[in-house]
Amino acid sequence: MRLSAVISITGFCPGTLGAERLFGYAASEVIGHDISALMIPPERENEAARNREVLAQGNAVVDFETTCMVKGGRRIDVSLSLSRSGHMAAS
Numbered sequence: 001m002r003l004s005a006v007i008s009i010t011g012f013c014p015g016t017l018g019a020e021r022l023f024g025y026a027a028s029e030v031i032g033h034d035i036s037a038l039m040i041p042p043e044r045e046n047e048a049a050r051n052r053e054v055l056a057q058g059n060a061v062v063d064f065e066t067t068c069m070v071k072g073g074r075r076i077d078v079s080l081s082l083s084r085s086g087h088m089a090a091s
Helices: 019-023 035-039 042-056
Strands: 061-069 075-082 088-090
Touching: 035 042, 035 061, 042 061
Parallel strands: none
Antiparallel strands: 061 075, 075 088
């Protein structure tokens, strides 16, 4: 089974300190969209490609420290965990 080159967001937990507040997007703006287009700075696309390879091999990406873009383009430092099942956690 080949994994798509697109990593899409399947869930976005709202809440006081949730993803909506952290990234500035409402769930309806991101669910089903490619995170590369929304949250990965162009200079970090090579990291996203490596993470897609890890996921394609059936492995998870755990506690990966990187920089993401929030709505409006501002960059923030995050620690991500990604799994092939479609779950992403950021802190």
